[in-house]
Amino acid sequence: MEIYLPIAEMSVDLFTILLLGGLTGILSGMVGVGGGFLMTPMLIFIGVPPAISVATAANQIVASSVSGFLAHLRRGNVDFKMGAMLLAGGIAGSSLGVAIFNLLKATGDIDLVISLCYVVFLGIVGGLMAVDSARVLLKFPPKNTPANAPVGWRQRMLVRLPWKTDFPKSKLYISRWLPVGIGAFVGIMVSLMGIGGGFFLIPAMIYLIGMPTSVVIGTSLFQIIFITANVTFLQAITSHTVDIVLAFLLLSGSVIGAQIGTKLSGRLPGEWLRGILSLLVLGMALRLAYGLFAVPAELYSITVEQP
C-alpha cells in the first residue's frame, strides 16, 4: 500500500517504511545507537531526497530513543547524574559545533570534511572496540563486569582529573570534567555530522569513563533524545525538511522495535553487546571510506529550488 508524503512530495510503500523503522528501533534499544546511521542511507536509497531523509530520521530517533530510554529506566539502568553532565556538555558542544559547521560551509566542501571526520573517528573507535571485544570474548569473562574500565596510561591520566564526585549508579568516583568534556565533544561531532552521537558516546562511556555496559545504553539514549529533538526543531524552522508523515510511519515501527531491542540487550552479556556495536561502528567506517574512494553510484547530484 502506498502513502503520499506531503513534505517529501512523493509516495512510498507503507510496509517498507514500517520495516525500516522496526529494524532501526531494535538496534537502538539493543546497543543504544539511535539508528540514524542506518535509517538515513536507507531512506535515500528508496528515493527520499537526502535533506528530508536526514531531518526526518532525526525526528524519528527522538521517538525510538524515548521508547528505549523508558524501557531501560524501568530496569533501573540509567545514571541521571552522569546523563545530566553529559547533556550539559552536549548543549555547549553542539552550539560550538553549529558555529564550526557554518564556518566550514562558508569556506568550501563541507560534505567532504564531514565524510572524512566520520571515517577517521569511526575507524579509530570501531577498530579499538573490535580489538578490545575480541580480546575479552575469547577469554570467557563473567557477565557485566566493569572490567572495561580504563587501564594503563588512560587510567592514570583520567583518574588524576580534579573536581571529583560520586556516581552511585555507575559505581564510579570520577571527575566531573569527564562526562562534561565528553558530552561537549560528542555535541560538536553531532552538529558537524548530523546524527552519530551514540557512536562516540557509548564507546567513550565504556572505555574512557568506565561505566558498566548495562547503564551505558540507557544513559546514552537519554542524551540522544535531547540532541535529536533539538536537531529536528532546528531543521524544521530552517530548511523545512522534516516530513511528519514519514516520521510517524517510521516511528510506528521503531518505538516497538526499541522495546524489543531493550529486552534483547537485557538477555545478552555486556561483552556481546560491545562486540556487536564495534562491528557496526567498524562496518560503518569502512562503508564510508569505500564511499569516498569508490566510483559513486550517482555521479550527479541535483538540487531544486524555487526561482
Added chain:
Amino acid sequence: MRKKLFFMLLLLSPWTAFAQTSQAIVADLSDREIRIDSRFVGTNLMLFGNRNQAGQVIVVIRGPERNFTIRKKERTGGIWMNSDKVTFKRLPYYYTVLASSEIPSDAALLKTLGIGQQPLFPTAIKNVSPALLEELKSALLKRQEGYHLYHHGERIEFVEDSLFKAKIYFPDRILRGRYLAEIYLIDDDEVRGMETIPLQVYKGGTDYFLSDLATRHSAVYGVMAVLVALVAGWLASTIFDKFYV
C-alpha cells in the same frame, strides 16, 4: 442622430463575433484540477478535442518552474568530490509533449514556440563549456524522465477525422501549482489555431495543512513533530510495560 447611430453600432459590435467561422481547434481536459491526498500515487487525465481544419495537433503541458542546480563529482587525490556545477534557471518541473504525428526536431516554427521533446534549455551559459552544459543537461533530463516528470513521444489518437484524444500521465512526484496545457493546430509550418487550458494541482486536506504548516508556521510544526515523537515513544513504552513485562 450621428451619436445615436454610433452608440447603436457600438452596442451591436459584439454580435459580429458570431459571424466568424468556428475555432480551428477546441479541446479540454477530463479534469481541470488534480487533488493530491494521502493515497496519491500519480494519475491520468484525458485530453480530448476537435479540429475543424486539417493539420497536426501538438499539445504541450508545463508545470511550475524551478531552478535546477546540477553538480558533478570528480576524483581528486583519490577521493570523489563535487566539482563543476551548473544552474538551469526557470525550467518547468513537469513537461509533457504529445503530437498526432512525428514532431520534426528541427522545425523552425516549433523552436519559436518553445516546443521540443524536452523543455527549452539555454544553449549557452556564461563560463560554462558547451560539453559540460550538455553533460549536466543530460543528467537532469535522465532524472526527470526517470521520475516520469518529463514525457515525450506519445501520440494523439484520432477518432474519425477530426475528433482526437490522448491520455496524460502525472506521476506522484508532481508539485502543486498552476499548470498550463497548450494545444496547437499546425499546418504547413503555420499555427492555424490554439487553445490553452489551465490545470490546478493542489494538496487537499491533511496534506495541504501539513505542508502549509511546515513552511509558514515552521516553529509550531517543529514543536509538533518533536511532541508526536515524544508521546509515541512514551506510549509504546507504557503499552509494552503493561502487556509484556
